Amino acid sequence: MKQALTIAGSDSGGGAGIQADLKTMTAFGVYGASVITAVTAQNTLGVQGFETMSIDLVDKQLDSVLSDLNFSAAKTGMLATSQIIKVVAKKVKEYQLENLVVDPVMVATSGDILLAKEAIATIKEELIPLAKVITPNLNEAKVLIGRDIAEEVSLELLASELHKLGSEYVLVKGGHQVGENAIDLLYDGVEFIEYTSKRVDTKDTHGTGCTLSSAIASNLALGYDVKEAVKRSKKYITEAIKAGCNVGNGNNPVNHFAMVYSFE
Numbered sequence: 001m002k003q004a005l006t007i008a009g010s011d012s013g014g015g016a017g018i019q020a021d022l023k024t025m026t027a028f029g030v031y032g033a034s035v036i037t038a039v040t041a042q043n044t045l046g047v048q049g050f051e052t053m054s055i056d057l058v059d060k061q062l063d064s065v066l067s068d069l070n071f072s073a074a075k076t077g078m079l080a081t082s083q084i085i086k087v088v089a090k091k092v093k094e095y096q097l098e099n100l101v102v103d104p105v106m107v108a109t110s111g112d113i114l115l116a117k118e119a120i121a122t123i124k125e126e127l128i129p130l131a132k133v134i135t136p137n138l139n140e141a142k143v144l145i146g147r148d149i150a151e152e153v154s155l156e157l158l159a160s161e162l163h164k165l166g167s168e169y170v171l172v173k174g175g176h177q178v179g180e181n182a183i184d185l186l187y188d189g190v191e192f193i194e195y196t197s198k199r200v201d202t203k204d205t206h207g208t209g210c211t212l213s214s215a216i217a218s219n220l221a222l223g224y225d226v227k228e229a230v231k232r233s234k235k236y237i238t239e240a241i242k243a244g245c246n247v248g249n250g251n252n253p254v255n256h257f258a259m260v261y262s263f264e
């Protein structure tokens with residue numbers, strides 16, 4: 001069985017973070033293991049609080065899984081602090097983790113901050129250069145290249161500036177754009193590829209970013225190349241948003257359970 005690792009934060013509400021990642025990996029038939037960086041008290045209404053794990057425990061979790069299991073891909077989500085990013089980068093190099101997908105999570109759908117400001121430089125310098133693919137949303141893309149969030153910048157320009165940070169591929173997600181389509185743009189330094197779906201008219205998009213990045217990691221683990229992995233993941237996230245999960249009173253999460261039975 002193919003194995004994938006998520007290095008991310010726990011969402012007690014079950015919609016994003018580690019919980020979304022493991023559900024997604026399971027839906028693709030990939031064995032998912034997890035290294036927890038932070039525990040959030042969270043639901044569909046927002047993040048009520050969080051604590052980060054000690055550096056020692058993150059380090060130990062990484063050694064535990066990397067010395068025993070056999071990962072064909074991994075993803076990072078909420079990393080919270082510079083120190084955690086540093087230990088993750090060190091272990092990625094030490095164990096030569098392949099097919100690393102870096103989702104540079106900074107802010108939850110609810111607007112709550114999940115990454116310390118000073119950690120942005122660390123993620124750029126230490127983790128992104130190790131990544132096969134990075135998957136920023138529009139705001140994260142702008143922050144990473146030092147642009148103002150209010151500035152209008154094309155997906156092409158964002159992707160080409162981001163590619164200079166050293167990942168092999170950049171996928172800029174256009175979920176937060178307006179318009180009838182949700183367009184994501186993949187760039188490998190040479191070619192731009194657009195992945196387009198009809199925008200689903202819903203506020204229930206909690207966990208979309210986590211789900212997309214773990215779907216990409218799952219498909220890389222299954223042996224698909226990046227273009228095909230993104231294509232399959234975009235199809236998955238679109239269907240999971242359409243199905244929705246009416247479980248809470250705020251921004252509800254996407255539905256993985258429908259996908260387990262209907263994908264393909």
Ligand SMILES: Nc1ncnc2c1ncn2[C@@H]1O[C@H](COP(=O)(O)OP(=O)(O)OP(=O)(O)O)[C@@H](O)[C@H]1O
Pocket residue numbers: 107108109136137138173174175176182183184197198199200201202205206207208209210212234237238241
């Ligand atoms: N309303 C929507 N309809 C269809 N696809 C969407 C919609 N919203 C987001 N997506 C898709 O979901 C994926 C995640 O994109 P998004 O830009 O929302 O990421 P994110 O900001 O990291 O996620 P989140 O909003 O959960 O924090 C992308 O493939 C995007 O195109």
Ligand SMILES: Cc1ncc(COP(=O)(O)O)c(N)n1
Pocket residue numbers: 008009010011016017018040042077078105107108109114205206207208209210211
């Ligand atoms: C623990 C945790 N990690 C990540 C996110 C962002 O989730 P998304 O961007 O997929 O909504 C979140 N809300 N909570």
